[in-house]
Amino acid sequence: MTAVSTNAGREARGPSRRELWRWFLNVVRPQRALIRQGLFWLLVNAGCRLAQPWLVMHAIDDYLVGGKIGPGFWYVAWTFFGVSVLEMVARYSQQAVIERAGQRALLRLRCQVFAHVQRLPARYFDKSPTGRLVGRITTDVEALQEMFSSGMVTVLGDLVFLVVAVWLMLSLNVPLTGSVMLMVPVLVIVTMFVRTRVRGAYAAMRGRLSELNGFLHEQVSGMPIVQMFGQEQRRQDEFGTINSGVCTAQLRSVRWESVLSAATELLSSFTTALIVFVGGGMAIGGGEGAVTFGVLFAFVDYMQRFFVPLNDLSLKYTVLQNGVVASERILALLDEAVEPASPGPVSYAHGRGRVSFRDVSFGYEPGHDVIHDIDLEIAPGESVAIVGATGSGKSTLFGLLTRLYELDHGSIALDGIDIRELPLEELRHRVSLVAQDPFLFHGTVLDNVLLGAPERSREDALAAAREIGLDEVVAGFARGLDEPVAERGKNLSAGERQLLAFARVLVLEPEVLLLDEATANVDTHTEELLQAAVRRLMAGRTSLIIAHRLSTVRRADRIVVLHEGRVVEQGPHEELLGLRGVYWRLHRLQYGE
Numbered sequence: 001m002t003a004v005s006t007n008a009g010r011e012a013r014g015p016s017r018r019e020l021w022r023w024f025l026n027v028v029r030p031q032r033a034l035i036r037q038g039l040f041w042l043l044v045n046a047g048c049r050l051a052q053p054w055l056v057m058h059a060i061d062d063y064l065v066g067g068k069i070g071p072g073f074w075y076v077a078w079t080f081f082g083v084s085v086l087e088m089v090a091r092y093s094q095q096a097v098i099e100r101a102g103q104r105a106l107l108r109l110r111c112q113v114f115a116h117v118q119r120l121p122a123r124y125f126d127k128s129p130t131g132r133l134v135g136r137i138t139t140d141v142e143a144l145q146e147m148f149s150s151g152m153v154t155v156l157g158d159l160v161f162l163v164v165a166v167w168l169m170l171s172l173n174v175p176l177t178g179s180v181m182l183m184v185p186v187l188v189i190v191t192m193f194v195r196t197r198v199r200g201a202y203a204a205m206r207g208r209l210s211e212l213n214g215f216l217h218e219q220v221s222g223m224p225i226v227q228m229f230g231q232e233q234r235r236q237d238e239f240g241t242i243n244s245g246v247c248t249a250q251l252r253s254v255r256w257e258s259v260l261s262a263a264t265e266l267l268s269s270f271t272t273a274l275i276v277f278v279g280g281g282m283a284i285g286g287g288e289g290a291v292t293f294g295v296l297f298a299f300v301d302y303m304q305r306f307f308v309p310l311n312d313l314s315l316k317y318t319v320l321q322n323g324v325v326a327s328e329r330i331l332a333l334l335d336e337a338v339e340p341a342s343p344g345p346v347s348y349a350h351g352r353g354r355v356s357f358r359d360v361s362f363g364y365e366p367g368h369d370v371i372h373d374i375d376l377e378i379a380p381g382e383s384v385a386i387v388g389a390t391g392s393g394k395s396t397l398f399g400l401l402t403r404l405y406e407l408d409h410g411s412i413a414l415d416g417i418d419i420r421e422l423p424l425e426e427l428r429h430r431v432s433l434v435a436q437d438p439f440l441f442h443g444t445v446l447d448n449v450l451l452g453a454p455e456r457s458r459e460d461a462l463a464a465a466r467e468i469g470l471d472e473v474v475a476g477f478a479r480g481l482d483e484p485v486a487e488r489g490k491n492l493s494a495g496e497r498q499l500l501a502f503a504r505v506l507v508l509e510p511e512v513l514l515l516d517e518a519t520a521n522v523d524t525h526t527e528e529l530l531q532a533a534v535r536r537l538m539a540g541r542t543s544l545i546i547a548h549r550l551s552t553v554r555r556a557d558r559i560v561v562l563h564e565g566r567v568v569e570q571g572p573h574e575e576l577l578g579l580r581g582v583y584w585r586l587h588r589l590q591y592g593e
């Protein structure tokens with residue numbers, strides 16, 4: 001099987017075909033009642049298609065040739081009509097039922113994949129382009145559905161048709177069947193030759209499409225920056241290149257498909273000629289092996305119908321190939337290790353928020369630590385300001401404490417309990433993070449405030465907003481708390497986004513507050529609002545604050561200075577200044593005092 005993906009690890013190795021089938025059967029198994037129905041209609045349809053030439057043959061030989069248009073003829077004619085209607089009903093029912101089975105299976109699979117994605121660790125998202133991940137849940141799942149509905153199931157109907165048609169023709173005339181069957185190997189060879197080309201072209205096309213999606217996703221999200229830096233032309237050119245790649249790949253696959261259908265058409269005409277030639281000879285010869293007009297007609301008709309599924313089989317093979325590639329990718333994604341399972345519910349009386357880092361080291365990449373041997377003890381209710389140059393590992397500490405990333409070495413404890421032993425839910429309920437760049441979701445202000453506690457009331461949201469000072473902002477909105485928030489909160493200012501993120505955390509009433517202070521410059525009024533909000537947030541709870549504002553730093557009980565992933569100094573403001581060390585230098589650079 002051809003894995004187009006260049007993803008490392010599991011995806012490159014790929015699951016075995018057997019694993020793939022077992023998994024796929026599991027996906028469709030819940031739909032087996034529908035599948036059975038579909039198969040029934042499929043067989044009825046095949047039966048009808050087989051009966052039609054047979055009926056016409058009888059009409060010709062028994063009635064038309066002799067000019068005997070009697071009741072028998074009308075009987076055959078009406079049967080033909082009935083069979084045609086039944087064929088139509090069967091075709092419709094089969095498609096409807098199989099499609100429904102496919103869509104239902106697909107729906108479940110999509111939910112399953114999404115559920116899995118939601119449990120993947122931060123590390124996974126660091127290395128996976130968003131566009132590609134979205135593709136797994138949309139296009140790949142769809143390819144799988146197509147493989148099921150228009151590929152696998154209908155193939156069965158085709159096979160039944162082919163086998164029975166050969167059997168019927170054999171029963172009519174063995175030598176004639178033998179000679180027309182000579183065409184079949186030719187068709188199979190031609191099909192196989194073209195098919196491998198189609199498959200290659202398809203794989204290339206999917207790769208190109210995935211590239212296009214990834215590119216578009218990034219460019220659209222970063223459009224203001226593209227415009228700001230005057231990169232439109234360059235991006236346009238890049239897009240043009242990728243786009244023409246898609247076009248070339250698409251044309252290549254279409255070209256081979258056209259070759260295939262043209263070749264099939266030609267072979268089909270040859271076959272008709274062959275039947276007329278061979279069969280006509282037999283008819284003229286008369287005697288034992290004589291062929292009637294009706295049989296000649298039936299042969300021509302059967303062979304015409306024979307070529308359709310044969311041609312289809314090769315197209316379906318492509319659909320099947322796409323499906324296999326898609327299932328490999330989906331399976332690889334489902335195979336990605338999720339966040340470590342939370343241990344069973346521990347009986348945990350709420351503590352007061354003591355945080356201890358012991359001998360903590362960590363690196364995003366193996367062998368490249370960004371945090372080294374951190375030992376920190378933070379008392380319940382204490383506020384600690386973490387300062388350090390950019391890239392010194394401040395945000396990383398928060399990622400570790402919330403278990404977005406798993407520790408490599410050492411341990412972190414909350415009220416004496418190792419955070420790895422706490423259920424994740426509980427940990428994240430008790431330790432809340434306000435990130436450097438708060439992420440707001442499309443919805444309303446209210447939705448965003450109650451993000452972590454949707455069961456809470458509007459009044460709770462209002463109370464939190466009031467405490468934080470967000471109410472003043474909300475009052476300015478035409479629809480108050482119901483004011484729409486655009487994707488990522490694009491319609492709010494940086495300060496408003498910050499306040500909203502504060503309210504969102506306050507609603508949760510965490511014991512430990514992690515605040516990654518934004519460096520964004522806001523106006524003095526908003527600055528005051530933010531300051532007051534921070535004070536309110538810190539009150540009565542353990543707080544670790546990555547501080548950029550001098551006022552925040554000064555307000556903290558203790559300042560911890562990080563330098564290249566190590567704690568180099570700690571203590572109160574005045575004392576640290578007195579050391580004339582890292583803090584003093586940072587302080588001078590940042591505040592010019």
Ligand SMILES: Nc1ncnc2c1ncn2[C@@H]1O[C@H](COP(=O)(O)OP(=O)(O)OP(=O)(O)O)[C@@H](O)[C@H]1O
Pocket residue numbers: 126364365370388389390391392393394395396397436
């Ligand atoms: N997701 C990530 N994958 C790989 N490396 C990362 C990742 N996040 C951060 N790093 C690296 O880890 C180091 C510490 O980053 P961190 O975000 O903790 O810095 P910081 O102290 O918060 O800086 P700032 O003040 O700029 O926010 C940096 O060298 C950074 O390049």
Ligand SMILES: [Mg+2]
Pocket residue numbers: 394395396436516
């Ligand atoms: Mg940071």
